[in-house]
Amino acid sequence: MNAFENILHEKHVRSTAMRLLVMDTLAKQQTAISLHDLEAAFEHADRITLYRTLKTFEEKGIVHSIEDGTGATKYALCEPGCQCSPQDLHIHFYCNKCEKTYCLSKSKIPDLGLPKGYQLQEVNLVAKGVCNRCSD
Template identity: 60%
Template sequence: MNPELDKKLKSKNIRPTAMRQLVLQVLIDQNTAISLPELEQKFEKADKATLYRTLKTFEEKRLIHHIEDGTGAVKYALCHEKCNCHLEDLHVHFLCTKCNQTYCLDEIQIPDIKLPSDFLLESVNLVVKGICSNCKK
């Protein structure tokens, strides 16, 4: 058991288990968002349902967020430390059209969207597409 991972899980009211620690470590080590199939490849012997439930728990407890980047696969990434997954915490995502990796651009917030008064905003997804710095080299 890793005390740092336990602390991070407990801070979000998630009971630490070996699988949750392993999944969290993979998410920490990633510099891009990861899809469930990509995660399954890292845990070949793990039960797919367990991995899915782990991601859903992490998302419900606001440890991670999901990204629909237009590739057809939902991807997941760690939330930043102070994120509560409120609209003001939303940020831009970048999809590299060459390597198909999705990056969280935490420093670029989604602009305030003014809807007509009789509309209710529930979620926003802003994906910018182009060539990432790795592929540009």
Template identity: 65%
Template structure:
């Protein structure tokens, strides 16, 4: 398992340090996106700055993407295999009003938006709010 994680980091040109391997392993186990605070709670003795830098490195290298879900805390989720988090890979996110988890819905792509001439899009985000399947069960 650790060798698999090391390979994943090396493929993205990220040096596989112990903390990076632990964070990647933790992110792979998540069913929903996590915040920096969530990771801090998971790694009690980890330095907040180190965790933040790890997330930023992962984001810059296309391992994870960030999600603004309206809670005031940026959430992070692993990119799907083969996804480069480019505009054509952008997908819908879902925020559950009940459990407050944020989910990636990679099969549901954000449709292309036509903008007036002279407008240059830099980022697109589509967040749907409601009640997730776990909370409606």
């Protein structure tokens, strides 16, 4: 049983060939990718199956999604130990030059100081600008 199978088992998601392939593909990315990107990484995979795989992964806390404002939701594998609670979440950075969305895993979301009465459940924070690779 390899690492991916372990994760699926831990998260109570059945291990299938397709799901392992998707995890493997996501793990190889340097950036968060869209459904379209994921589809392009396979030769003969059905878009809908990939879509539902991502949705299942998201529900079960295997990937997190990012609304980066491009119109296409991006997905990336969660870090080990991530519960997807606001404290676990990190900043995402969308580069206006290379048009990629990066997980800044080490930059956690700062305390937001919400007004009284607001109950925080999730945070989607996307910083936009020029990434370190493009700013030379």
